[in-house]
Amino acid sequence: MTTLDPNHLDLTGDVVDLTRTICDIPSVSGDEKRLADAVESALRAVAHLDVLRDGDAVVARTALGRSTRVVLAGHLDTVPIADNLPVVTDGDLLRGRGTVDMKAGVAVMLQLAAVLESPRHDVTYVFYDHEEVAARLNGLGRLVRNHPEWLAGDFAILGEPSDGTVEGGCQGTMRVKITVPGVAAHAARSWRGSNAIHSAGGVLDVLRAYVPRQPVVDGLRYHEGLNAVKIEGGIAGNVIPDLCTVFVNYRFAPDRDVAAAEEHLRSVFAGFELEVTDAAPGARPGLDQPAAKEFVEMVGRPPAPKLGWTDVSRFASLGIPAVNFGPGDPLLAHTDDEHVPVPEIRQALHVLHSWLS
Amino acid sequence: MTTLDPNHLDLTGDVVDLTRTICDIPSVSGDEKRLADAVESALRAVAHLDVLRDGDAVVARTALGRSTRVVLAGHLDTVPIADNLPVVTDGDLLRGRGTVDMKAGVAVMLQLAAVLESPRHDVTYVFYDHEEVAARLNGLGRLVRNHPEWLAGDFAILGEPSDGTVEGGCQGTMRVKITVPGVAAHAARSWRGSNAIHSAGGVLDVLRAYVPRQPVVDGLRYHEGLNAVKIEGGIAGNVIPDLCTVFVNYRFAPDRDVAAAEEHLRSVFAGFELEVTDAAPGARPGLDQPAAKEFVEMVGRPPAPKLGWTDVSRFASLGIPAVNFGPGDPLLAHTDDEHVPVPEIRQALHVLHSWLS
Numbered sequence: 001m002t003t004l005d006p007n008h009l010d011l012t013g014d015v016v017d018l019t020r021t022i023c024d025i026p027s028v029s030g031d032e033k034r035l036a037d038a039v040e041s042a043l044r045a046v047a048h049l050d051v052l053r054d055g056d057a058v059v060a061r062t063a064l065g066r067s068t069r070v071v072l073a074g075h076l077d078t079v080p081i082a083d084n085l086p087v088v089t090d091g092d093l094l095r096g097r098g099t100v101d102m103k104a105g106v107a108v109m110l111q112l113a114a115v116l117e118s119p120r121h122d123v124t125y126v127f128y129d130h131e132e133v134a135a136r137l138n139g140l141g142r143l144v145r146n147h148p149e150w151l152a153g154d155f156a157i158l159g160e161p162s163d164g165t166v167e168g169g170c171q172g173t174m175r176v177k178i179t180v181p182g183v184a185a186h187a188a189r190s191w192r193g194s195n196a197i198h199s200a201g202g203v204l205d206v207l208r209a210y211v212p213r214q215p216v217v218d219g220l221r222y223h224e225g226l227n228a229v230k231i232e233g234g235i236a237g238n239v240i241p242d243l244c245t246v247f248v249n250y251r252f253a254p255d256r257d258v259a260a261a262e263e264h265l266r267s268v269f270a271g272f273e274l275e276v277t278d279a280a281p282g283a284r285p286g287l288d289q290p291a292a293k294e295f296v297e298m299v300g301r302p303p304a305p306k307l308g309w310t311d312v313s314r315f316a317s318l319g320i321p322a323v324n325f326g327p328g329d330p331l332l333a334h335t336d337d338e339h340v341p342v343p344e345i346r347q348a349l350h351v352l353h354s355w356l357s
Numbered sequence: 358m359t360t361l362d363p364n365h366l367d368l369t370g371d372v373v374d375l376t377r378t379i380c381d382i383p384s385v386s387g388d389e390k391r392l393a394d395a396v397e398s399a400l401r402a403v404a405h406l407d408v409l410r411d412g413d414a415v416v417a418r419t420a421l422g423r424s425t426r427v428v429l430a431g432h433l434d435t436v437p438i439a440d441n442l443p444v445v446t447d448g449d450l451l452r453g454r455g456t457v458d459m460k461a462g463v464a465v466m467l468q469l470a471a472v473l474e475s476p477r478h479d480v481t482y483v484f485y486d487h488e489e490v491a492a493r494l495n496g497l498g499r500l501v502r503n504h505p506e507w508l509a510g511d512f513a514i515l516g517e518p519s520d521g522t523v524e525g526g527c528q529g530t531m532r533v534k535i536t537v538p539g540v541a542a543h544a545a546r547s548w549r550g551s552n553a554i555h556s557a558g559g560v561l562d563v564l565r566a567y568v569p570r571q572p573v574v575d576g577l578r579y580h581e582g583l584n585a586v587k588i589e590g591g592i593a594g595n596v597i598p599d600l601c602t603v604f605v606n607y608r609f610a611p612d613r614d615v616a617a618a619e620e621h622l623r624s625v626f627a628g629f630e631l632e633v634t635d636a637a638p639g640a641r642p643g644l645d646q647p648a649a650k651e652f653v654e655m656v657g658r659p660p661a662p663k664l665g666w667t668d669v670s671r672f673a674s675l676g677i678p679a680v681n682f683g684p685g686d687p688l689l690a691h692t693d694d695e696h697v698p699v700p701e702i703r704q705a706l707h708v709l710h711s712w713l714s
Contacts (some may be wrong), residue, residue, distance in 0.1 A: 016474075065611030086503035171545060175594055187606045188528060190582035191569075197585035208555050219371050225547035228554035229598060230591025237532055237606060246554075249544045249594060273387075308545035 007034065009042040011114035019107040023098045024086045029056045029077040032129040052150055056129035057139040059150045060113055062122050068291050069122040071156035073140065075131030082336040090094050095339040098305055104340045105159025108349045119356040121291060124153055124258050131311065133137045139232035140314050146276050155291045156315040161328035164344055166296050166303040168285025168308045168317060168323045174250045174261045178203050179273045183240040193240035199355040200244040206236040206268060215253045218285045220305040222253035254282035283313040284334050286321015298355040364391065366399040366670045372706050373699050376464040380442045386434040389413040389486040391434060391635035396484050407475050411508055413486035414496040416507045417470055419479050422520035425648050426479040428513035432465040432488030434677035439693040442456045452696040455683035461697045462516025465706045476713040478648055481510055488668065497671050498682045505675055509526040512648045513672040521701055523653050523660040525642025525680045527667045531607045531618045535560050536630045541599040550597035563625060572610045575642045576642035577662040611639035640670040643678015
């Protein structure tokens with residue numbers, strides 16, 4: 001069938017053409033409606049799927065009564081366009097906004113949704129909005145709050161670029177503010193005061209001596225980190241400062257929850273005044289799940305731990321282990337030179353199709 | 358003689374009345390002209406003085422051919438008025454803007470100028486503007502640049518409040534900026550970077566271990582200080598910082614000049630990148646000078662070192678040792694409750710008069 005409607009998505013044609021088509025429908029965060037409408041319309045035309053919608057998030061599910069359900073999820077939005085649309089084909093590359101982060105992954109999932117009439121596991125496909133902006137706007141987070149039952153499953157794959165490797169789980173993150181007091185005095189009579197900046201040296205002592213854990217969780221070796229990310233203190237050039245503040249970021253492996261992370265920091269910084277300013281839990285990779293094991297075998301490359309924080313943590317909050325798997329180099333995300341190799345799109349489609357067939 | 362001219366200064370009447378009169382002529386920095394005119398006019402009426410003027414600074418000198426010349430100096434300006442003029446007499450106190458900082462001292466010097474027709478040492482009286490504002494505006498500094506010969510002398514007394522004690526010389530001050538580099542990285546992979554804030558712990562180590570000198574200079578024990586007065590570093594909550602800056606203030610005794618102070622800091626912070634951002638030399642108390650020795654004996658109380666930086670350093674830059682001596686408590690300077698005890702005004706006049714007669 002030929003169509004002139006630029007919003008029509010041909011889900012069963014070439015996956016590379018589909019990638020180009022959905023990249024060329026601009027969908028900067030907050031402006032996903034046109035693409036979400038196109039996705040919803042195309043999926044509603046697929047007989048074996050139940051389609052649901054919340055805002056600009058679209059969920060499509062098989063209902064085959066399989067004993068296992070897997071979730072494939074990807075975000076529809078991109079960071080702002082940098083004069084890099086429409087997509088340009090450059091040899092084996094597709095260049096342009098959204099190609100790597102993450103419409104190639106979305107195209108792979110859309111094609112699977114259309115062609116896998118009878119997958120081995122029931123599948124829930126999730127396409128959502130507002131991933132590239134403030135966490136409170138995140139479309140997947142909204143689904144978790146509004147319709148957790150739509151996301152139910154045994155294992156989830158987020159289609160973020162991972163160079164075709166399975167990146168399992170994610171580390172948690174916690175930020176704390178450590179307040180070190182002092183006593184102000186004129187700098188000409190400094191011994192009458194107590195220098196808060198000097199006392200903050202004690203916090204830096206702890207940080208410099210700290211040896212981060214590298215625990216193995218569900219078969220993957222994570223790597224924690226404890227770092228000052230900001231320090232500030234000082235009143236004037238002639239005053240002994242009465243306050244110094246050190247902001248510390250703790251990245252913790254997914255064998256530790258937020259409460260355990262806080263307890264650990266309070267122990268490490270015993271004697272200092274510490275306030276947790278924000279925290280997000282990590283996510284276990286769940287590679288001990290049978291469906292996950294099969295998937296890793298199908299990929300045929302050793303899985304790696306995900307060290308940064310990603311939306312897989314939102315699945316973890318529902319008790320669903322999750323991994324990242326998608327075409328392209330994650331380091332190209334958000335760059336003006338964003339691009340994805342065509343063979344990686346086809347390879348991702350092949351791996352997921354084989355695993356689910 | 359009775360006069361109704363509010364700008365007329367009666368230099369030979371009661372010194373407390375004179376203090377009240379010059380306090381009630383407002384002279385916030387930049388607005389000294391009316392008081393400077395009154396001072397110039399009154400001094401020009403004194404036969405034994407040569408009077409000079411530069412801007413709102415007035416200099417009056419005896420020319421008796423004595424072998425020693427002493428300089429008595431005081432600033433005419435005050436910090437802004439806080440609804441504390443005109444002066445109120447409250448028992449033994451004069452309350453109001455300028456009473457302690459430093460028109461009581463100025464009144465004492467004005468009276469001495471008028472009544473000491475034939476002092477033991479030649480005397481140069483200096484009344485200047487813009488002491489309470491930016492150093493580049495300072496009237497004494499301007500005289501040093503424009504007319505250093507007007508200030509020539511063997512020993513100088515600055516009439517700043519010192520509770521009637523001789524406070525000798527002053528400590529120097531130097532500020533340096535220490536720049537600690539790092540390598541930026543995402544906080545999720547902190548080991549790929551190098552944390553500049555952690556490395557700045559090395560600077561704080563030096564500061565915490567530092568033992569300040571307390572050298573005796575010309576018989577007075579000074580007390581140095583080396584302190585961080587500001588620290589800043591950090592890019593974002595998820596980035597390993599590539600820069601941390603520590604601003605350090607060194608207060609150094611007057612046996613060390615600015616070059617020696619810098620050399621000392623470069624040695625103390627060897628291995629760190631250090632930039633001198635500003636410096637002002639200290640001043641030796643010069644209490645080994647015969648005129649100074651006589652003066653200290655006349656005061657009859659043990660002299661103390663001046664730890665803060667004051668305009669005595671400007672005399673030191675001309676090779677003239679200088680001390681601070683004046684009525685009132687220096688801690689009341691700039692406060693809304695500024696006041697001076699009347700007996701201290703009379704005592705300061707008595708001491709200086711006796712020493713110079």
